Structures are given as C-alpha cells and as structure tokens.
Amino acid sequence: MTGSGGAVASVDPVASQVAIDVLKKGGTAADAAVAATAALNVVEPYATGMGGGGFFVYYDAKNKQVKTLDGRETAPKSMTETSFLEADGTPMNFDKAVNSGLSVGVPGNPAIWQAALDRWGKRSLTDMLAPAQRIAERGFVVDEAFSAATADNAKRFSMFPATAAVFLPGGEPVQPGTVLRQPDLAKTLGLLRKDGIDALYRGPIGKAVVDTVNRPKTVDGVTVPTGGMTTADLHAYRVLRKDPVVSSYRGMEVYGMPAPSSGGIAVAEILNLMSAYEKRTDTATSATDDVQYLHRFADASATAFADRNRWVADVEGVPVKELLSSGFAAERACGFDPEKAAARPIAFGEPDGSYTSCGPVAPGKTGGVNEGSSTTHLTVADKWGNVASYTSTIEAFGGSGMVVPGYGFLLNNQLTDFEFTAPTKGVPHPNLPAPGKRPRSSMAPTIVLENGRPVFAAGAAGGSTIITTTAQILLGYVDRDLTPVGAVAAPRISSRNTGATAEARIIDTKTGAALKAMGQPMTKAEAIGRATAIAMPARGVFTPAVEPTRGGGGSAMVVEPRKR
Numbered sequence: 153m154t155g156s157g158g159a160v161a162s163v164d165p166v167a168s169q170v171a172i173d174v175l176k177k178g179g180t181a182a183d184a185a186v187a188a189t190a191a192l193n194v195v196e197p198y199a200t201g202m203g204g205g206g207f208f209v210y211y212d213a214k215n216k217q218v219k220t221l222d223g224r225e226t227a228p229k230s231m232t233e234t235s236f237l238e239a240d241g242t243p244m245n246f247d248k249a250v251n252s253g254l255s256v257g258v259p260g261n262p263a264i265w266q267a268a269l270d271r272w273g274k275r276s277l278t279d280m281l282a283p284a285q286r287i288a289e290r291g292f293v294v295d296e297a298f299s300a301a302t303a304d305n306a307k308r309f310s311m312f313p314a315t316a317a318v319f320l321p322g323g324e325p326v327q328p329g330t331v332l333r334q335p336d337l338a339k340t341l342g343l344l345r346k347d348g349i350d351a352l353y354r355g356p357i358g359k360a361v362v363d364t365v366n367r368p369k370t371v372d373g374v375t376v377p378t379g380g381m382t383t384a385d386l387h388a389y390r391v392l393r394k395d396p397v398v399s400s401y402r403g404m405e406v407y408g409m410p411a412p413s414s415g416g417i418a419v420a421e422i423l424n425l426m427s428a429y430e431k432r433t434d435t436a437t438s439a440t441d442d443v444q445y446l447h448r449f450a451d452a453s454a455t456a457f458a459d460r461n462r463w464v465a466d467v468e469g470v471p472v473k474e475l476l477s478s479g480f481a482a483e484r485a486c487g488f489d490p491e492k493a494a495a496r497p498i499a500f501g502e503p504d505g506s507y508t509s510c511g512p513v514a515p516g517k518t519g520g521v522n523e524g525s526s527t528t529h530l531t532v533a534d535k536w537g538n539v540a541s542y543t544s545t546i547e548a549f550g551g552s553g554m555v556v557p558g559y560g561f562l563l564n565n566q567l568t569d570f571e572f573t574a575p576t577k578g579v580p581h582p583n584l585p586a587p588g589k590r591p592r593s594s595m596a597p598t599i600v601l602e603n604g605r606p607v608f609a610a611g612a613a614g615g616s617t618i619i620t621t622t623a624q625i626l627l628g629y630v631d632r633d634l635t636p637v638g639a640v641a642a643p644r645i646s647s648r649n650t651g652a653t654a655e656a657r658i659i660d661t662k663t664g665a666a667l668k669a670m671g672q673p674m675t676k677a678e679a680i681g682r683a684t685a686i687a688m689p690a691r692g693v694f695t696p697a698v699e700p701t702r703g704g705g706g707s708a709m710v711v712e713p714r715k716r
C-alpha cells in the first residue's frame with residue numbers, strides 16, 4: 153500500500169485503525185503511536201502494555217532531529233547481583249524466574265506515552281487512551297492466533313487466579329470467535345485518563361503493582377519467587393531522554409537506540425562489517441549472490457553479538473564511538489573468509505582505539521542468551537514528516553504471567569534480561585543485576601535519514617533476533633533491491649554467535665546447503681522476528697510494510713491511499 157497524509161504499520165488492524173483515526177483528526181505520529189500502543193495493550197496484551205516498557209525513536213520534522221525515549225523497565229532498589237541465584241549460588245531456573253514477582257521491573261510504557269505526548273504531541277493522554285478504553289469495554293473478537301497463544305500459556309496463567317479470570321474463562325483458553333471484554337483493564341485505562349500516569353507511579357495502580365510483585369496471588373499449593381518493589385521505586389521511575397546512536401551507511405544516517413538497548417549499536421556494527429567485508433573482498437554487497445550475502449550477514453551478526461554481549465549494557469562508559477568506528481570494523485573484519493564461516497563462538501573485540509591487530513581469535517564466552525520472543529514494533533508517520541519507531545514489550549509472551557488483580561493488565565518479566573551470573577567466573581559482566589539498573593535489550597527501533605530527510609523506519613519483535621531481523625530488512629531494502637514489503641517478507645537467517653537459526657526458505661534450499669558446507673551453523677526456526685516498517689520514497693509519500701504471514705501477518709494503512 154502506498155499513499156499520503158500519514159501511515160501506520162502495526163501487527164494488528166484494530167491498532168492500525170486507531171492510529172489512522174488519530175492521524176486523520178490532525179494528531180501527530182507521536183499521538184498516533186501512543187493511542188495505537190494503548191490499543192495493542194488491549195488486543196495484543198501478551199506482547200505489550202502498561203505493565204511493560206520500551207524504546208521510542210522519533211524524527212521531529214520541526215527541529216529536523218532524531219531523539220529517543222528510554223522507557224526500559226527498571227530493577228527495584230532491593231535488587232542485587234545475586235538476586236537470581238539460589239541459596240547454593242547456582243543460577244535460578246529460567247522459567248521459575250519468569251513466572252515470579254522477582255522478574256518484574258518498574259514499568260516504563262506509561263511514562264513513554266506521557267513524555268512522547270508532552271514533547272511531540274498535540275493531543276492529551278486522556279484523549280489518546282479513549283479508543284483503548286472503549287475496545288477494552290466493548291471487547292474484541294479473539295482469533296485463532298490469540299486463542300493458541302493463550303493455550304500455550306494456559307499452564308502458567310492457571311497459577312495466578314487474576315490471570316486465569318481474564319484469559320482462561322471457565323478454566324479454558326478463550327476460544328476463537330469469542331468477544332473478549334476486559335472490564336478491569338478498561339477501568340485502569342479510565343484511571344490513567346482521569347489522573348494521568350501518576351495513577352500508576354504515585355497512586356492506586358502502583359500500590360496494586362507493588363502488592364502483586366511482593367506477594368504474588370497464586371492458587372493453593374503454588375508458590376513463586378517474590379520481588380522487593382516499593383512505591384518509592386515507582387516514584388523514582390524516570391523515562392530518559394537520550395540522543396540516538398547514529399552511524400552512516402551508503403551515505404545515509406541510521407539512527408537507533410543507545411544502551412541499555414544493544415539494538416542500535418549492534419545493527420550499526422553489522423552494517424559497518426558488511427561495508428568492511430566489501431573492502432576486503434572487493435565485491436559490493438549488492439553484487440553478491442544469496443549464498444555469499446547470507447554468509448557475510450551471518451558472520452557480521454555473530455561478530456556484532458560477541459561485541460554487544462561483552463560491552464553493551466546499562467553501565468557507564470559503553471565505548472559506543474569505538475564500537476562504531478571504521479577502524480574497529482576493519483579490525484573485526486580482518487579474519488573474514490568469503491569461503492568459510494568464522495569458528496563459533498567468536499571472541500569479543502577490544503574497542504580500544506588501536507586497530508592494528510587482527511583481533512582475538514580465541515573462542516569467547518560472552519553470555520546474552522536469556523531473551524524471549526514477545527514484543528511488538530509499531531511504525532507511524534504523519535503528514536508533517538514526523539516519524540515514530542516504537543518497540544514495546546512485556547518481555548516473554550504473556551510477561552510474568554501475572555495480571556494485577558482488579559486492574560486487568562499483565563506485568564512484565566523484563567528483569568530476566570539480566571545475566572543471572574557472570575558467564576566467565578571472575579570476569580565482571582556489564583549486564584548483571586543491580587539496584588535501579590535497566591536490563592540490556594535487543595530492541596532496535598530504527599529511523600534512516602538521507603540528505604536530512606527520513607526515508608525508512610523499521611523495527612521488530614523477537615528477542616535477540618530483533619537485531620538480525622532489523623539489519624536484514626535495512627540491507628534488503630537498501631542493497632538487495634527489495635520493495636519495502638519484500639524486505640520485510642524475505643526469508644531470514646539469525647546468527648547470534650551462541651545461537652544460530654534460519655527459516656525453512658533458507659535452510660531447506662540449495663542456499664542453505666551451500667551455507668552449511670561453508671560451516672555456517674544453523675538450526676531451523678519456524679519464523680524469525682516479526683517486523684513493521686514504513687518507506688518514505690519521496691516527501692509526503694508513504695509505503696508502510698508488514699509481515700504477510702509471520703505471526704499471522706500485520707496491518708499496513710495510509711491516510712489517503714494512492715489511486716490506482
């Protein structure tokens with residue numbers, strides 16, 4: 153679809169329609185992004201919502217600048233480096249940590265909503281939450297995918313009576329075709345509309361969150377780890393305004409999210425490595441066949457993962473400039489072999505400003521495996537040229553599994569994105585838990601500018617595969633001559649150093665066989681990532697793009713469709 157007046161790409165037609173309605177009535181991309189994400193809280197409650205957090209990247213057409221909001225969930229003051237260890241010092245079982253109060257971080261999405269409206273909106277939070285409240289009251293029709301996702305989660309949801317009451321009516325997963333009404337969620341949205349986000353950060357919603365985290369209400373005979381959150385943790389929560397990470401690729405500026413997300417840095421490093429491989433091999437990416445392209449991409453992404461796992465987290469002094477320097481990329485690319493995959497795991501590099509060596513070759517252990525596959529990415533553009541690229545999440549699909557009793561929304565389990573223990577004994581790791589710290593993320597909301605004008609925006613869901621999905625879409629659109637939807641739909645590979653997957657359309661073909669023969673590690677994955685994007689080929693022209701099939705597809709809409 154192509155058109156003018158503004159556009160949206162989301163995973164759900166109800167949410168996309170909410171965004172289009174806001175744009176039609178003169179709202180900005182920021183207004184529409186807030187209204188649509190609140191609607192996703194209702195129709196995609198397992199992927200995102202007010203109980204979670206996210207990262208918001210915005211092109212502000214008036215100031216011609218890209219800025220970001222970091223609304224990552226934050227560890228309570230009581231959290232320590234050993235919070236995810238058992239009494240005997242061993243790391244806690246991952247599922248045990250997920251389904252608990254311990255993994256719940258202070259939510260950040262409501263703070264993003266208010267900050268985005270304050271800074272870039274023309275509408276009030278009261279107005280932007282109205283559609284979501286209405287949908288929660290009236291209900292939405294459950295589809296096959298939602299019912300199946302509920303069934304997948306039924307066992308853990310049944311541990312928490314408040315969750316079962318919403319999603320397992322009569323003890324069974326909500327069935328396709330039923331109208332799911334969420335009166336508690338509607339009431340909570342009403343409280344936010346009336347009293348603002350203070351209803352959460354300083355009011356009754358927050359008290360109920362704290363109570364749920366510290367004393368999870370489970371069915372008889374089930375106990376789960378408890379958290380140590382206080383109302384002071386909620387008061388102290390701040391959405392952080394940050395300058396984006398920016399790198400250049402083919403004369404374009406690629407803007408992404410800085411730490412605690414590793415998304416912006418890792419995507420940029422992958423693109424830098426692709427450029428460095430071109431120099432080493434004297435063959436442009438655009439001139440490579442599928443096998444060579446995917447081989448390069450797999451080695452580049454595995455290398456970027458080694459580096460982000462070692463260097464990027466919510467700590468002081470992340471060496472961003474060095475990680476994104478051409479010297480570092482050249483050093484990291486120096487061992488690239490166009491005929492043979494680099495041995496895994498690739499060791500991390502040293503972004504120390506001196507790039508004369510060929511980098512370490514010893515295998516490295518860099519951690520970074522604890523990421524789920526939930527989340528949602530929303531891309532919106534308006535008629536003034538503003539662009540919002542917003543990835544939000546409650547971490548696992550269904551988050552911690554705990555609905556706040558009486559308030560109807562799921563709490564995140566984002567703190568399981570911390571390393572539970574240092575991967576190498578004795579070597580301090582930047583992503584260990586600490587009081588007030590934000591766990592490292594892979595979310596990669598991205599906006600690309602050419603000659604100062606936004607030309608493309610994209611992002612994805614899918615845990616650590618978010619990074620490889622987003623980078624592949626950018627490369628597909630820029631270098632592989634794909635249409636926006638072609639770039640989103642193209643088969644994906646995801647080499648993450650400690651894990652590597654590819655979709656059947658790669659692994660089960662001659663291309664896959666050739667990659668295997670070169671030593672590229674891969675196991676089959678049904679679907680990698682779930683993305684949305686908007687291309688802006690000329691000023692005022694929008695081509696939103698969504699998944700045709702992955703995750704049941706998405707919904708792309710424009711304000712005024714171009715006449716055919």
Ligand code: GLU
Nearest residue numbers: 524525526527593594615
């Ligand atoms: N926790 C993940 C991250 O922040 C997102 C959730 C997911 O997609 O699994 O990177």
